[in-house]
Amino acid sequence: MFSSLPLLILISLIPPSFSSPHLVFDPSSVSLIPQEKTNFTVSLSEPLEFDLGVTLKTQETQDYLQFSPSFLISPNASSVIEVNPTHPVNQVYLEIESCSVNGTTVNASDCPVDVSSSFARIRVIRSHPLDVIVDIVGWAYFLAWSISFWPQIILNFQRKSVIGLNFDFVLLNTIGFASYTVYNSLLFFDREVQSEYISSFPRSPIPVLLNDVVFAVHAFIACVITGIQAIFLERDNQRVSRICIGWSSILVLCGVITSILAVTSVIRLLTFVDSLSYIKMAVTLSKYFPQAIMNFRRKSTVGWSIGNILLDFTGGSLDLLQVALQGFNVANFSNVIGNPVKFGLGFVSIVFDIVFMIQHYVLYRGNQVVGEYEEIDEEGVPPLIPLRESIKILILRVKP
Structure with missing residues (x-):
């Protein structure tokens, strides 16, 4: 609890705004083939007054992607992650696992910036x-x-x-x-x-x-x-x-x-x-x-x-x-x-x-078939003579 105190003090010093600073991945969605290396830029929507260390989740991505999970974002700067896909997968994400300030590490939910919507969607395809x-x-x-x-x-x-x-x-x-x-x-x-x-x-x-x-x-x-x-x-x-x-x-x-x-x-x-x-x-x-x-x-x-x-x-x-x-x-x-x-x-x-x-x-x-119709929930309905044929028969019958 006490080890997180410096981080909490730093968070309190972040100037208020209508929206909290958050991490942005660029590109946010991409389709790659195995061994097609791609760089992702991670930046802050608003500048901070301190360096922010970030660690990405690897448990769900390790079978499909190779990348360095930890990086540092300096004030008014961004960081670049090189991702190397290894095997096809329908969908996998680069997501924040934890972040750190001045050596103090906390879970993503306690980060001094909003990371709830910070992710990149990657699809690895054969061709x-x-x-x-x-x-x-x-x-x-x-x-x-x-x-x-x-x-x-x-x-x-x-x-x-x-x-x-x-x-x-x-x-x-x-x-x-x-x-x-x-x-x-x-x-x-x-x-x-x-x-x-x-x-x-x-x-x-x-x-x-x-x-x-x-x-x-x-x-x-x-x-x-x-x-x-x-x-x-x-x-x-x-x-x-x-x-x-x-x-x-x-x-x-x-x-x-x-x-x-x-x-x-x-x-x-x-x-x-x-x-x-x-x-x-x-x-x-x-x-x-x-x-x-x-x-x-x-x-x-x-x-x-x-x-x-x-x-x-x-x-x-x-x-x-x-x-x-x-x-x-x-x-x-x-x-x-x-x-x-x-x-x-x-x-x-x-x-x-x-x-x-x-x-x-x-x-x-x-x-x-000339014009008969049977309703599907009724049986035994006899075929009906079409209207035109009925008129012809009637005319023939009344002729002298």
Whole structure:
């Protein structure tokens, strides 16, 4: 206790300011390959009147990085650390373990400067070109998924009909992407949500980028357009099933309840945002079943765009390819094992895409169905004669 007294006196002599002096790493984030030595500059945001000794943590970095853990920062000066990466790793940090003044050493939490946000993020990869390929694959699946919404919309306009498109799928997809849009928008734009996220995950960057927001908004708009088509174009007697109405009500109710709890400060805004991601997951796991069952009962995929499926399959496959390439590049597949939900949802989508392709190209190839529809929770409903055919029959019967 008494050995820390000189340090405490020095801390008390630091002039007050609106923000405490803190250590700054430059660069703060970098990707390197093994043996690619890089210098990090460590400086103070505000000058001190004494020399500051700093020691970095080595326990978690010793298997991946080589560097001198101790250095001295003089007043109005900075220090340079040379880091030599040795083995691939997804993410590792240069962090402050302790600091010292005039021979007195204290833990990072008792440092005379703020080191709570002082760190450098390092990713050691096998290959920079492979890292570029990972980014290209990411943009490719983003493009494929974005375009995948339009073949169904175009097909509906061309046929002037939505017969064959399952309304349960349309409703669930709209709910899912509405949740996903709010989720991405709040994480990207809302400062309070971002602050709560950083507080919960201080070493993790915000997991949403601008392209995520653009994709979600675009997908939601496309779902709304498809929903409008379902209302105004020819649809025979198709409607949303009772099962889907019940399931959709539960999902919407969950979103409404958590939003009210967040607005009234019963739960954090971040908890509400997380609940939206769970709603999107639930939708993804359930939305394909109605369309697959409808195709099976009709023995046809007429009205269901195969272009949508091919693009979705392409996007999903590229997504999983990116995950695999990322894992290989850092010699660590924890991005699969550590996030089984994301991997599982992508896998489920691909499985259903394969089911739809088998239905379209193998089981019901060339099958034509004229306008019957059976709700997925009702059995034994006889096929209905389409409206146009009914009018023709009526005209023939009344002719003299």
